[in-house]
Amino acid sequence: MAKETSDQTLTSNDQSRDKKQIAIEILKKYGIVFVLILMVIGISFLSPRFLTPNNIFNVLTQSAIFGIMALGMTLIITSKGIDLSVGSVLALTGVVAASLGQTAMANNKYFEGLAEMPLIVPVIAALALGAFLGSINGGLIAYTGIPPFIATLGMMTVARGFALIYTGGSPISNLTSSFTSLGGNIGVFPIPVIIYAVAVAITWVLLNNTRFGKNVYAIGGNVKAAEVSGVNVKKNLIMIYAYGGMLAGVAAIVFAGRVGSVHPGAATGYELTAIAATTIGGTSHAGGIGTIWGAVVGALVLGVLRNGLTLLGVDAYWQQIVEGMIIIVAVIIDMRKNAKKK
Amino acid sequence: MIPFPILHQVIMYEMGWSKVTEKPNVLEMKNIVKNFPGVQALKNAELTVRDGEIHALMGENGAGKSTLMKCLIGIHPQTSGEIYFNGNLIENYSTADTLKMGISMIHQELNPVENRPIMENIWLGREPKNRFGLVDHQKMYEMSKEVLEIIDLKEDPRTEMRHLTVAKMQMIEIAKAISYNAKLIIMDEPTSALTSREVDQLFGIMRKLKENGKSIIYISHKLDEIFAIADRVTVLRDGEYVGTEETENLTVEKMINMMVGRDVTDLFPKVTCEIGDVKLEVKNLTGEKLFSNVSFDVRKGEILGVAGLVGAGRTEVIEAIFGIRSKTEGEVWIDGQQVEINSSEDAIRNGMALLTEDRRMNGIFPMLNVLQNMSISNMKKYVGKFNLVNHNDMKEDCTRYIDALSVRTPSMYQRIENLSGGNQQKVLVARWLLTEPEILFLDEPTRGIDVGAKAEIHKLITNLAGQGKTIVMISSELPEVMGMSDRIMVMHEGRVTGIIDNRKDLTQAEIMRYATGAMDEKTA
Ligand SMILES: Nc1ncnc2c1ncn2[C@@H]1O[C@H](COP(=O)(O)OP(=O)(O)OP(=O)(O)O)[C@@H](O)[C@H]1O
Ligand SMILES: [Mg+2]
Numbered sequence: 001m002a003k004e005t006s007d008q009t010l011t012s013n014d015q016s017r018d019k020k021q022i023a024i025e026i027l028k029k030y031g032i033v034f035v036l037i038l039m040v041i042g043i044s045f046l047s048p049r050f051l052t053p054n055n056i057f058n059v060l061t062q063s064a065i066f067g068i069m070a071l072g073m074t075l076i077i078t079s080k081g082i083d084l085s086v087g088s089v090l091a092l093t094g095v096v097a098a099s100l101g102q103t104a105m106a107n108n109k110y111f112e113g114l115a116e117m118p119l120i121v122p123v124i125a126a127l128a129l130g131a132f133l134g135s136i137n138g139g140l141i142a143y144t145g146i147p148p149f150i151a152t153l154g155m156m157t158v159a160r161g162f163a164l165i166y167t168g169g170s171p172i173s174n175l176t177s178s179f180t181s182l183g184g185n186i187g188v189f190p191i192p193v194i195i196y197a198v199a200v201a202i203t204w205v206l207l208n209n210t211r212f213g214k215n216v217y218a219i220g221g222n223v224k225a226a227e228v229s230g231v232n233v234k235k236n237l238i239m240i241y242a243y244g245g246m247l248a249g250v251a252a253i254v255f256a257g258r259v260g261s262v263h264p265g266a267a268t269g270y271e272l273t274a275i276a277a278t279t280i281g282g283t284s285h286a287g288g289i290g291t292i293w294g295a296v297v298g299a300l301v302l303g304v305l306r307n308g309l310t311l312l313g314v315d316a317y318w319q320q321i322v323e324g325m326i327i328i329v330a331v332i333i334d335m336r337k338n339a340k341k342k
Numbered sequence: 343m344i345p346f347p348i349l350h351q352v353i354m355y356e357m358g359w360s361k362v363t364e365k366p367n368v369l370e371m372k373n374i375v376k377n378f379p380g381v382q383a384l385k386n387a388e389l390t391v392r393d394g395e396i397h398a399l400m401g402e403n404g405a406g407k408s409t410l411m412k413c414l415i416g417i418h419p420q421t422s423g424e425i426y427f428n429g430n431l432i433e434n435y436s437t438a439d440t441l442k443m444g445i446s447m448i449h450q451e452l453n454p455v456e457n458r459p460i461m462e463n464i465w466l467g468r469e470p471k472n473r474f475g476l477v478d479h480q481k482m483y484e485m486s487k488e489v490l491e492i493i494d495l496k497e498d499p500r501t502e503m504r505h506l507t508v509a510k511m512q513m514i515e516i517a518k519a520i521s522y523n524a525k526l527i528i529m530d531e532p533t534s535a536l537t538s539r540e541v542d543q544l545f546g547i548m549r550k551l552k553e554n555g556k557s558i559i560y561i562s563h564k565l566d567e568i569f570a571i572a573d574r575v576t577v578l579r580d581g582e583y584v585g586t587e588e589t590e591n592l593t594v595e596k597m598i599n600m601m602v603g604r605d606v607t608d609l610f611p612k613v614t615c616e617i618g619d620v621k622l623e624v625k626n627l628t629g630e631k632l633f634s635n636v637s638f639d640v641r642k643g644e645i646l647g648v649a650g651l652v653g654a655g656r657t658e659v660i661e662a663i664f665g666i667r668s669k670t671e672g673e674v675w676i677d678g679q680q681v682e683i684n685s686s687e688d689a690i691r692n693g694m695a696l697l698t699e700d701r702r703m704n705g706i707f708p709m710l711n712v713l714q715n716m717s718i719s720n721m722k723k724y725v726g727k728f729n730l731v732n733h734n735d736m737k738e739d740c741t742r743y744i745d746a747l748s749v750r751t752p753s754m755y756q757r758i759e760n761l762s763g764g765n766q767q768k769v770l771v772a773r774w775l776l777t778e779p780e781i782l783f784l785d786e787p788t789r790g791i792d793v794g795a796k797a798e799i800h801k802l803i804t805n806l807a808g809q810g811k812t813i814v815m816i817s818s819e820l821p822e823v824m825g826m827s828d829r830i831m832v833m834h835e836g837r838v839t840g841i842i843d844n845r846k847d848l849t850q851a852e853i854m855r856y857a858t859g860a861m862d863e864k865t866a
Contacts, residue, residue: 205476208477209477209479210475210477211467211469211471213477214462215466217457218458218462221457222453222456228415228417228437228449229466229467229468230438230442230467231466
């Protein structure tokens, strides 16, 4: 929401001081955007290849997969939860989708004799399975009261195990051309980026303009307030985690389309990247605070960083170190933003 | 004027009732029992509320008032007993159902979602939707404006809750309860954070609601309020029904006797004690926007009362002195020496203690038990050999204070969140008393505390002053300020408008004139 409440009538005397304060407020609130802009300027200075349209789409495409997961993660963390299982859920939904999306003549055909399915079949399968796994997370948290960290830690291991059992440990490849075309372009726009953009739009509306979204904030901000106001907390928790799982399914489809095959060990550690993107974007682990634009900017910060450092020829190991430090700095900045002392 | 009951009969007669009957009951609660693990909170509670009446529910801290209300609205379903609403037995329902039936409640412990706007707090769980099924923010904004107008609160509905003072949050809770348009509204100590002006305003609203045929259950420890607003009173003691009386047939003494089971004689046991040298001196303290140029001093053995309307900046000043709020200018002197206090640690090292106004947010550790909550600020004292904690001393102190303040808890190992509101407050008072501070800041020390315990706490405060301690006490209850203080500092909109010597003939009206800014020593 662009509605701000700081416009008060000012006397001319106070005005310059208040302008400065407003500037500080904006800097605090959108600080991470400035960080992103600075990074872009800095890297493009050092590497002329960075700001080419080609490379920009490249960054966006690379960011799309964990960017999509970060959207669901934003809802989850805003509700004062966490989801460690999305990487494994991506793998499991990915292998299932891939097994339903092989060409008729594929070698290592998973379902022997299965005709070539229209793309919608693996897509629906991945989304439904993702939502189902997520709803198990949510159900465990809502009905047994175990902490989200534990519930999803369990799911992380279980889903990975099922992915390995389902595939016997080997990747599923030879996907249909309609499936792999998801890795391509429409006009100049890469399809993963388009899917990401649609997911951003939908999640944005969901969080800001639906009752469900308001409930997410209320549950994270003060679960008791939500309860006494008649919010069905349990149902909402299930929906929140189901949505997160479903987005992992969407990410799985994008993954499969780009790579052309899915390995049961795929996306290991992606949950942490998604959490990192969400956190950099200012979503508070204390609950009740989180924005979709933040999740997008957070994902882009990571995407630009990885791409830029690679372009600059920085060693991959060093990249990790930089990434880790960025996350910590982002959270420190964020804590100051929400500090109570005035 | 015709007395109400007679008028009532006349109306009934005019309307053609052949037989004058009592107004129907909107609510009947019978033989309510509620067990918590290890505690029987309600033994045999009863409550009958008529249509269009304001019904006060009274009792000591821990008597079971809040619990009875939580049974009613489905947060803690009763162990046994029956509840009739509008004549129908109601069973197996959730809080959401009670809201739909037409029962809404203002909770004793505030429940704001702090990082969300006022309007989302008010309409949480029932946000208006547009034809696409999406939340209609514009409509929500306008609806909120309307509700805020009813309670006469000039605050932008888009302001985030965390920017509001406790009193304003309380007003928002009231607005929210009204917005449900419920038949029965429960108010659990709604005025504990409000000052007299806001209380008057609230009473105005309550009367209006009553005229519109709503019933209100009103819980408060302030007896004068009960006499001002309630039609009938029901008293609980130790979870048991004591009785229901028409307010007009009651006296203060009788009501206290029903609640406590004995007479409480001296509510303000103020003894004038020897006043020593200046202990604390504050010079030109200024903080961003909220207060400016605050100067005062307090002596050893003196109780300085701080009066003012909510929002006058009293809490902020104290927090700044205590180092937990930044100041732009000003000095603090202790024993004639300037001190630099930038954190609560500095403050405690300088012999200060602060009992905060809002126990939910700044005071209690809800998940920890009474013992831990009480001893947390005094750990230094219990550290013994090898830097290990001596638990025996700790428990001894705790037992002593549970006793001294009659904290009602099954044991010192009970989680503090399971105590009644007033008893939580007592634990916090004990926490600071244990640190044996030289300078004690008390911000609304008896908020939500029943008459009996209030007298206890007053006695303790007076005793501390008698031992030469310096006490600064913020209170929005003028009788308390006037009954306890040696001098009274009054604030208005962030400035000190007067520091008055307490005299026998000092009137509330005089203090109010300073508090509303009508009288100002500095400009006069
Ligand atoms: N969830 C709980 N678990 C265990 N005991 C509880 C719980 N809630 C309340 N109690 C106990 O029930 C008793 C009644 O508490 P209740 O909050 O109803 O008192 P109250 O009359 O509202 O007091 P106050 O005036 O201080 O608000 C207390 O002894 C309290 O410790
Ligand atoms: Mg209570």
